[in-house]
Structure formats: structure tokens, C-alpha cells
Amino acid sequence: MSGMSKYKTLTQAKESFSKADFKNALEKFAAVLQNYPNSKEAYNGVILSEMAMSGEGGAEALFDYYEILKEEDKEEADNIMSEILQNMDGSLEKLSEVFAEPLRDRLELEDGILYKDFKAIVEDGSSFKETFENIMFSTRVIITKKEDFVDFLDNLIEHDFAEMALTYLENALSVYPSDELLRKLLKKLAKGELSED
Numbered sequence: 333m334s335g336m337s338k339y340k341t342l343t344q345a346k347e348s349f350s351k352a353d354f355k356n357a358l359e360k361f362a363a364v365l366q367n368y369p370n371s372k373e374a375y376n377g378v379i380l381s382e383m384a385m386s387g388e389g390g391a392e393a394l395f396d397y398y399e400i401l402k403e404e405d406k407e408e409a410d411n412i413m414s415e416i417l418q419n420m421d422g423s424l425e426k427l428s429e430v431f432a433e434p435l436r437d438r439l440e441l442e443d444g445i446l447y448k449d450f451k452a453i454v455e456d457g458s459s460f461k462e463t464f465e466n467i468m469f470s471t472r473v474i475i476t477k478k479e480d481f482v483d484f485l486d487n488l489i490e491h492d493f494a495e496m497a498l499t500y501l502e503n504a505l506s507v508y509p510s511d512e513l514l515r516k517l518l519k520k521l522a523k524g525e526l527s528e529d
Contacts, residue, residue: 336367345377349395354384372410379417447473447480461491482513489521497521 345360361377368374376398383391394416401409450473454460464487467473475481481504488497498521504514 336363338364338368338371342371342373342377345374345381346399349377349381349384352384352392354381357381358385372414373406376410376413376417445473447475447477447484451483459491460487461493464488464491464493478513482517485517489517494521 341360341364345357345364348354348360349357358378358381361374361381364371364374365378380391380395380398384395394413398409398413401412445467450463450467453463464473473484475484481500485497485500488494488500497517501514501518501521505511505518
């Protein structure tokens with residue numbers, strides 16, 4: 333084994349993560365994992381740091397939850413977190429397909445318009461329906477954030493693209509079956525309601 337202090341390095345990694353210095357946290361967790369391949373804490377730290385670096389919203393909340401669990405029972409916390417992350421791993425991959433990520437790769441593969449750019453066109457005075465009809469056969473709307481996805485679905489429902497919204501929703505719900513916002517939109521679609529927001 334190297335002369336590295338496992339606990340000291342893990343502490344530094346956690347401090348970096350807490351300060352939102354995810355790159356440094358990742359390097360430190362990875363260094364521990366290299367020297368101690370069986371360290372679940374280092375393994376979980378690497379995954380959480382990667383999630384945080386890729387902008388995954390839940391990473392910091394999961395990290396905080398992990399820290400709380402460790403105060404009660406460290407070994408059990410490591411196991412619980414490993415299980416959560418393993419179960420999430422597939423979902424994250426599938427979810428990224430639904431939300432058209434990773435963005436750079438998708439942009440290289442196909443022509444598309446970012447949702448924020450699409451919204452800017454609409455906000456400049458064009459109607460959502462007209463703008464969407466103009467682009468829907470020639471290009472695709474690229475959505476990278478869940479809030480944008482929900483907003484997009486809401487607009488589709490509001491502007492009589494219910495069938496298309498349903499297809500998007502079913503895809504998203506197959507990945508996130510218990511998501512409240514998506515379920516609410518599905519109910520709204522089922523009732524044929526229009527957006528009041």
C-alpha cells in the first residue's frame with residue numbers, strides 16, 4: 333500500500349465536495365479508490381462527484397443524505413448508498429436519452445434546436461404552435477433540463493399536440509415512474525385540461 337492516509341484523503345474529498353469543488357473531490361475519491369479498491373465510501377464518492385460535475389441535480393442531496401446515514405452506521409450507509417447509486421445508474425442513462433443528453437454528442441449527430449432557443453423565438457412574438465409546426469419535421473427540439481421538459485410538455489398539451497405530448501410522457505414515465513410532475517401532466521392530459529399557468 334502507498335503511504336497515503338485513506339481517512340485524511342477521504343476527509344479532504346468530502347470537504348471539497350461540500351464546497352462544490354467536485355473536480356477536486358473526484359480526484360481525491362479516485363486516489364483513495366486506486367489505493368483501496370474495496371473502499372465503498374471512495375467508490376460512492378467517485379460516482380456522486382461525477383454526477384455533480386455533470387450537473388445532476390440530486391447529487392448534492394444524496395451526498396448530504398449519505399453523510400447523515402454514516403453518523404448512524406457507517407457500514408450500513410456505504411451499502412445503502414451503493415445500492416441507491418447502482419439502481420440509479422441505469423435510470424440516469426435512460427433518463428439522459430429522454431432528455432437528449434449528453435448534449436454535445438447529440439448535437440454532433442443531428443440537427444436540433446435547444447429548447448431555450450426555441451422558447452426565445454416564441455417569446456419574440458411567434459406562436460408556440462406555429463413555431464413548433466415549422467420545425468417539427470425538419471429539426472428536433474433538444475431538451476437538457478427536466479424543468480424545460482415539463483414546460484415543453486405543458487405547451488404541447490396547451491397547443492393541441494396532446495398525442496405527441498403523450499408519447500413523450502410515456503417515455504419519460506417509463507424511466508421515472510413515480511415522478512410527481514410527470515404524473516400530474518399525465519392526469520392533465522387524460523382530462524384534456526389546458527395549462528392555467
